Amino acid sequence: MQPLYRSQQTKPIDAAAADYLQIDSYQLMQRAALAVYRHLPDCETLLVVTGPGNNGGDGWVLAELARQDHKKVLVWALQKPATLSGDAAKAAEDYQGEVVYAAPAEPDQFDVVVDALFGTGLSRAPGGLYQDAIEYINQCQAKVLSVDIPSGLVGDTGVAYIPTVQADKTVAILNMMPGHITADGRDYCGELILDRLAVPERVYADIDPSAYVLKQAMLNLLKQARKHNSHKGSYGRLLVAGGQHGMLGAVLLCGTAALVSGAGLIQLITTQEQAPWVPVHRPELMALGFTGSEHQIHIPPADVLILGMGLGSSQWSKALWQQLMTANIPTVLDADGLNLLADCDEAADSIAVMTPHPKEAARLLNCAVKDIQADRIKAVETLAKRYQCVVVLKGSGTIISDGEENFICPYGSADLATAGTGDVLAGMIGGLMAQGFSALQSAQMAVVWHALTADHCALGRCLTASDLIRHLPEVLI
Numbered sequence: 291m292q293p294l295y296r297s298q299q300t301k302p303i304d305a306a307a308a309d310y311l312q313i314d315s316y317q318l319m320q321r322a323a324l325a326v327y328r329h330l331p332d333c334e335t336l337l338v339v340t341g342p343g344n345n346g347g348d349g350w351v352l353a354e355l356a357r358q359d360h361k362k363v364l365v366w367a368l369q370k371p372a373t374l375s376g377d378a379a380k381a382a383e384d385y386q387g388e389v390v391y392a393a394p395a396e397p398d399q400f401d402v403v404v405d406a407l408f409g410t411g412l413s414r415a416p417g418g419l420y421q422d423a424i425e426y427i428n429q430c431q432a433k434v435l436s437v438d439i440p441s442g443l444v445g446d447t448g449v450a451y452i453p454t455v456q457a458d459k460t461v462a463i464l465n466m467m468p469g470h471i472t473a474d475g476r477d478y479c480g481e482l483i484l485d486r487l488a489v490p491e492r493v494y495a496d497i498d499p500s501a502y503v504l505k506q507a508m509l510n511l512l513k514q515a516r517k518h519n520s521h522k523g524s525y526g527r528l529l530v531a532g533g534q535h536g537m538l539g540a541v542l543l544c545g546t547a548a549l550v551s552g553a554g555l556i557q558l559i560t561t562q563e564q565a566p567w568v569p570v571h572r573p574e575l576m577a578l579g580f581t582g583s584e585h586q587i588h589i590p591p592a593d594v595l596i597l598g599m600g601l602g603s604s605q606w607s608k609a610l611w612q613q614l615m616t617a618n619i620p621t622v623l624d625a626d627g628l629n630l631l632a633d634c635d636e637a638a639d640s641i642a643v644m645t646p647h648p649k650e651a652a653r654l655l656n657c658a659v660k661d662i663q664a665d666r667i668k669a670v671e672t673l674a675k676r677y678q679c680v681v682v683l684k685g686s687g688t689i690i691s692d693g694e695e696n697f698i699c700p701y702g703s704a705d706l707a708t709a710g711t712g713d714v715l716a717g718m719i720g721g722l723m724a725q726g727f728s729a730l731q732s733a734q735m736a737v738v739w740h741a742l743t744a745d746h747c748a749l750g751r752c753l754t755a756s757d758l759i760r761h762l763p764e765v766l767i
């Protein structure tokens with residue numbers, strides 16, 4: 291799996307790469323700039339906007355390459371060459387073309403704008419001249435190519451400062467960062483290309499990544515899952531509990547998704563009044579009614595429990611939650627199941643996977659949603675360590691953690707931002723666990739499958755949860 295590194299880790303990576311290639315850091319910068327130059331869209335005229343560090347250095351080198359390639363190039367230097375240091379100073383010195391120190395008039399004279407303002411060294415929100423430059427770039431009609439990462443986007447977290455360069459294409463050099471694909475990342479990078487400068491991954495094998503990128507190939511495991519000589523009992527017994535009065539849909543979506551994901555036998559637990567309606571909506575699903583606090587539920591044998599979708603927070607909800615959480619069944623905890631957990635101090639040993647969206651994660655960690663989004667990896671890791679389970683932090687660039695390693699999903703889109711798609715995801719995770727996949731594998735495969743289904747449908751508008759379930763099998767063909 292493709293590793294993702296934090297900004298602090300990029301210096302040792304650069305050093306290891308230079309060492310492997312037996313070149314110095316300036317030659318590495320030249321290679322980086324050439325790599326980016328090769329990904330430049332077809333153009334005659336380009337503006338290269340350079341900043342104070344080595345990202346700017348890449349820009350100066352690229353500008354000279356373009357000049358030698360007979361393009362009409364203009365460098366807009368936010369920092370005067372005399373005040374640059376190290377490789378960036380050398381790069382500026384080697385540039386033989388035209389330079390300006392203020393915003394060029396007629397921004398539409400350029401076919402392409404190269405954003406070489408900030409890379410991994412961004413340390414705060416761009417202000418003053420830098421803010422003006424980013425706003426200028428964003429107003430240009432030209433195609434925008436960002437060197438390494440769009441300026442203003444924080445590589446470690448994917449938080450986009452206001453303003454951040456809105457790139458059409460981003461060429462990441464040597465390594466990718468979590469911020470390229472989680473939180474705001476995918477809204478700013480445009481087409482994302484990684485150029486490893488022909489340095490094999492093993493060269494930085496001793497540098498621990500911050501996370502890994504999940505891959506479509508994970509789903510191959512699913513295609514091999516069914517033996518000829520098997521029966522429904524081979525694919526597990528699953529309980530799906532939730533759906534207080536008026537919320538039957540949540541458990542129905544979850545149970546149906548588990549069914550389509552291949553679980554053998556599925557039983558829904560909902561209110562006494564709603565239970566008879568379950569097979570009317572979906573004949574393959576069995577149902578059990580829970581009347582309330584006085585009712586000691588007879589819990590059927592089960593390999594996995596999915597708890598919380600539409601569960602609510604009433605007395606009925608709490609009583610059902612309490613009984614099921616102490617039933618010692620490996621549990622996928624979602625939605626209100628998580629909110630009830632946030633309200634109690636009890637240990638919850640049976641939780642195998644939890645699937646919070648940022649608001650649910652914020653309740654569990656007793657902080658604000660913006661604190662979760664400010665560092666999604668830290669949040670998911672903290673939850674995984676605290677609850678000793680696999681945690682799936684949903685949203686753009688869903689992150690999975692088992693407390694040891696983190697995995698980010700590069701697929702999916704805001705087409706999934708619609709009621710009930712989270713219930714579907716919980717059902718898929720539980721459905722895969724019932725078939726014998728580990729909690730981590732199930733979370734990884736379900737997240738990828740769920741997101742790829744949205745990409746496969748590519749509606750560019752809301753994908754309803756029911757349609758999502760209907761299209762799931764198409765991704766496995």
Ligand SMILES: NC(=O)C1=CN([C@@H]2O[C@H](COP(=O)(O)OP(=O)(O)OC[C@H]3O[C@@H](n4cnc5c(N)ncnc54)[C@H](OP(=O)(O)O)[C@@H]3O)[C@@H](O)[C@H]2O)[C@@H](O)CC1
Binds near residue numbers: 348
């Ligand atoms: N090392 C190598 O061998 C290679 C590196 N490569 C390239 O180098 C890039 C990393 O370079 P880098 O470390 O110099 O960081 P970079 O992002 O250019 O800027 C840091 C400067 O910006 C400043 N600054 C930060 N935020 C600011 C703000 N809001 N407003 C104003 N200023 C702000 C910051 O100042 P400070 O925070 O110290 O005050 C510092 O002066 C990397 O992304 C890749 O493109 C490739 O060529 C491959 C070989």
Ligand SMILES: Nc1ncnc2c1ncn2[C@@H]1O[C@H](COP(=O)(O)OP(=O)(O)O)[C@@H](O)[C@H]1O
Binds near residue numbers: 684715
């Ligand atoms: N912008 C987005 N990009 C990618 N996936 C998204 C986006 N918005 C929502 N999703 C996905 O859609 C699902 C929504 O889940 P959730 O918020 O729990 O909804 P619900 O509770 O209504 O089922 C999650 O899997 C989430 O990752």
Ligand SMILES: [K+]
Binds near residue numbers: 405408409436437441
């Ligand atoms: K940049």
